Amino acid sequence: xxxxxxxxxxxxxxxxxxxxEVSDPVLSKQVGTLVAAGHPEQRRATRxxxxxxxxxxxxxxxxxxxxxxxxxxxxxxxxxx
Numbered sequence: 001x002x003x004x005x006x007x008x009x010x011x012x013x014x015x016x017x018x019x020x021e022v023s024d025p026v027l028s029k030q031v032g033t034l035v036a037a038g039h040p041e042q043r044r045a046t047r048x049x050x051x052x053x054x055x056x057x058x059x060x061x062x063x064x065x066x067x068x069x070x071x072x073x074x075x076x077x078x079x080x081x
Contacts, residue, residue, distance in 0.1 A: 001030055002065040005040060005057045013053040031055065039064060 004019050005011055011019075017027045034040050039061030043054045057065065 001027070001034070001055075002039065002057060002061060002068075005055060006062060006065050008056070010043070010054045010056045013055060016055055034061070 001016060001020060004016055013024075013027065013031075017024060020027065022030075031040060031042070035042060038058060040055050041058050043056075045052055045054075
């Protein structure tokens with residue numbers, strides 16, 4: 001999820017769900033866990049008479065994701081990332 005959100009400013013919940021090929025409950029649980037850690041931000045609004053949720057990585061989330069990628073690069077010797 002963080003990799004998907006790192007590439008965009010905001011993404012609608014359904015787009016993230018479809019990108020990751022997971023169900024609403026699975027993504028919702030992950031979002032809740034990461035929101036508690038301060039990584040993504042949520043914006044809720046009504047659009048076309050339906051409640052919509054948009055997600056984006058917070059500054060903290062972008063920093064954590066960058067550090068995670070750096071750690072992975074160090075593990076693999078920066079060969080594939």
